[in-house]
Amino acid sequence: MPTALQFRRGTTSQNNSFTGVVGELSVDTDLDALRIHDGSTAGGHTIAKGEAASGAATTVAATANNSANETTYVTFVDGATGSQGIETDTGLSYNPSSGTITATAFTGALTGNVTGNTSGTAATVTTAAQTAITSLGTLTALQVDNININGNTLSSTAGTDLLITPLAGQQIVLDGAIIIDAGVVTGATSITSTAFVGALTGNVTGNTSGSSGSTTGNAATATALATARTIGGVSFNGSANISLPGVNTIGNQATSGLAATATLATSVTVVANNTANETVYPAFVDGATGSQGIETDTGLSYNPSTGTLTSTIFSGTATEARYADLAEKYISDAEYNPGTVMVFGGDNEVTQSSDQQQRTVAGIVSTNPAHLMNAELDGENTASVGLVGRVPCKVTGFIKKGDLMVTSSIAGHAMGWRDESNPPAGSIIGKSLENKDSRGEGVIEVVVGIN
DSSP states (O other): OOOOOOOEEEOHHHHHTOOOOTTOEEEETTTTEEEEOOSSSTTOEEEEESOTTTTOOSOOOOOOOOSOOSOEEOOBOSSSSSSOOOBOOTTSEEETTTTEEEOSOOOSOOOSOOOSOOOSOOSOOOSSHHHHOOOOOOOSEEEETTEEEETTEEEESSSSOOOOOOOTTOOEEETTTEEEETTEEESOSOOOOSOOOSOOOSOOOSOOOSOOSOOOSOOSOOOSOSSOEEETTEEEOSSSOOOOTTOOTTSOOOOOSOOSSOSSOSOOOOOOOSSOOSOBOOOBOSSSSSSOOOBOOTTSEEETTTTEEEOSOOOSOOOOOSSOEEEEEEEBSSOOOTTOEEEEOSSSSEEEOOSTTOTTEEEEEOSSOSEEETTTOOOSSEEEEEEEEEEEEEEESOBOTTOEEEEOSSTTOEEEOOOSSOOOTTOEEEEESSOBOSSSEEEEEEEETOO
């Protein structure tokens, strides 16, 4: 028998911890592999695995390289199975430090960052796509949701209206001059269309039809009325002068007695009505001068007994007011008597005060406001809260004229501020106009809105 040549043998774990000397060989019994050692690297280097007779290794031992900043080359073989020669291509490289694979082209799905040009059709771009796209080339057409942009055409593919909605307070501006704001178009020198629906302001060139609520301005040319009118029994269409029976050439007609209906009066006889408790309606006319029809409006009425003129809106400057405060109507959680101190809160907009120095002071329920804002506010319970001016106020404790007034622990009552420091912000109701020399509750006048 020939003498057997044996090398050091051990498991993979034993080999991995073995350094050996330069050129020493060892056998990995777990991997059935041969290792060569250099005297310094633990585990040495695997040089072969598998059956020596075939001349081909079925497995190789890989060493981790996760951080080296170097260009390596990915290996590949010509066939999917069988003995193949291991090959590389300088066009296919990998850098372990950056984790970057470089090739001239990629086919298939890519996940991660792509550096360089891409071609083909992208089904979906994800992961912060909009912020990651820093520049665009020229798009011949673009489809965004149901909006299609093609050349100079913007259209909708949804079969519904194309909506352009600016942010609140902003306008749509066309051609730098035409402004569309809340349905109103301004800045256009002319608008041409086969039909218009809605009110028109400005000059109109062409024919108009349909029902018109009102038309103002002068017609450039009018030859005749569309429908003739009868005046004094004579038809008149505006195309020529007419002669009325009984009227002379200078337009006078001799009559005597009283007419049941006066067609044109230059003066009328009026009768004083200073005390009747009734609703009457002031008369007015459309023009400042000339022949006008007398009209009334049910929204403008007058009562001679009270001297009250009633209208929905008054425009002008008031020089005097009968009462002393400016108030505003709020929805409250209950009905409150005049003089009650109110704060913002409760189940609705305002409620009566309930603690000392509340920072949510609203005002005092007014007795007879000189002017009431938001007067048409409707609710189960409302309160007319005096905001500015002199108002009777429910109070408690000793008070000196000029004291700052704040809320007290008694519901709906104010008290004088006795501290030298300033009261909490938002807690001041106003200033006292009267002294109160008792500890109990009472009512004094307070100037609201003065700090």
